[in-house]
Amino acid sequence: MTRQAYSFVRSFDAEPARELCVDHHYLLCASAGALRLEARGRAWVLPPARAALIEAGEPIRVSIGRPVTTASVLFDTGFVPVPSAPLAVFDLSPLARCLVAEVGKWGASDEPLPAYAETLFAALAAVSWRLAERPSPVVVPAGRSPELRRALWLTEERLGGPVRFEDVADEVGLAPRSLARRFADETGMTWRAVLRRLRLLRAIEELAAGDTPVTTIAFAVGYTSLSAFNAAFQELTGRTPTEYRASFRP
Template identity: 70%
Template sequence: MTREAFAFTRSFAPTGPDVLVVDRHYLLCASSGALRLEAEGQRWLLPPARAALLRAGCPVTVSIPQPARTASVLFDVDFVPPPPRDLTVLDLDPLARALLAECSGWPESDDPLPPYPRTMFAALAAVAWRLAERPSPVVAPAGRSAEVRAALALTEERLGEQVRLEDVARAVGLVPRSLARRFEGEVGMTWRAVLRRMRVLRAVELLAADDAPVTTVAHRVGYGSLSAFNAAFRELTGSTPSDYRATFGR
C-alpha cells in the first residue's frame, strides 16, 4: 500500500520544455526561481511562494528558464477530490504555507500515514483546493493556430525591444489586420494587451531571478518609463514590483 500523500523537495537546472503527466494530484510549489507551465491553451508562470495544482493524468508542459527549487506534495486520487481544472496556479496564504511546511517531513513510503500527518495532508488539500477557486493572474494565452503561436513566440523574443504588430504579422505571413483578428478570436485579447501581459510576466521572472533594481527590470522588458511599468505591473498583479518581490520570502 502506498501512502495517501507524500512530500519532497527538489532543485532544477534550466531545462525544457517537457511534458509532465503524473498518476496523482500534484501540488507543485516554487521556493525559488520561476517555472513556466502550459495546459488547456494557457501559459502560467509559477514564481516563488505560489503553487500549481495539477490534476492526475492531465499533461502539462513544463519549462524551467532559470535555476529553481520546488516543494511538492502528491495526493492519491482516492484520498482527495479532483482539482477543479487540469492546471491552476494559486497564491499561497499563510495557512497553506504552514501546512506545506508541516507536511514536508513525510516522504514517499510503502507504509501508511500515521493519523497526524494524514490529517495535515487532508487539511493542506482542503486549503489548496479552496485557494484554487481564485487563480493567480500570472497567466497568458498560448494560442491554437500555428500563426498565433508563432506570433506569441516572436513577441516574447522581442519583449525588450520596440516590437510592433506590423513586424510580427509580416514575420508570420499575415497582414496586421488578419493577425489582430486572430488574436481577438483565439485568445480573447488584443495583441497589444498580450504584449503588455507578457512583459509583466517576464518581469516577474526577472524579479525572481536576482535582486536587480526594479528600474533595470523595467528596461529589460521594454519599458522606458518606470511609472508606466509600475502601472502595468499593478494592473495585472495588484501590487507594485517591489511589493510583489517581497512576497517571495527570500
C-alpha cells in the same frame, strides 16, 4: 501501497519544456526560482508565492528557464476530493506555504504516513482546494495555431527592445489584419494586450530570480518609465513589484 500523499522537493537546472501527466492530484510550486507552466492554451509563471493545482490525468507542459527548486505535493485520488477545476493557478496564503514547507519531510515511500503527517497533508489539501477557487489573473494565452504560437514566441523574444506588430506579422507570413484576427479568435485579446501580459510575466520571473533592482527589470522588459511599469504591474496583480517580490519570501 503508496502513501496517501507525499512531497516532492528537488532542484533543477534550466531545461527545455517537457510534457507531464501524473496519476495524482498535483500541487505544483517552487520554493526558489520560477517555473513556466502551459496547459489548455494558456501559460503561467509560478514563482514561490504561487501554485498550480492540477487534477490527476490532466496533461501539462513545464519549462525551466533558470535553476529552480520545487516544493510540490502529490495527493492520492482516494485521499482528497477531485479539484473543482482541472487546473487552477493561485497565490499561496502564508498558511499554505507553511504547510508545504512542513510536509516536505515526507517524500514518496511505501511506508504509511504517521497520523501527524496525514493531518498536515489533509489540512494542506483543504487550504489549497479553497484557494484554487480564486484563480490568479496573471496568465497569458499560449495559442493554438502554429502561426499564433510563433507570433507569441517572436513577441516574447523581443520584449527588451523595439517590437512592432507589423514585423511580427511579416515573419509569420500573415497580413497584419489576418494576424490580428488570429489573436482575437484564439486569445480573446489584442496583440498589444498580450504584449503587456508577456512583459509582466517576464518581470515576475526576473523578480523571482534574484535581487535585480525593480527599475532595471522594468527597462529590461520593455518599459521606458518606472511609474508606467509599477501601474501596470499593480493593476494586474494588486501589488507593486516590490510587494510582490517580498511575498516570495517566507
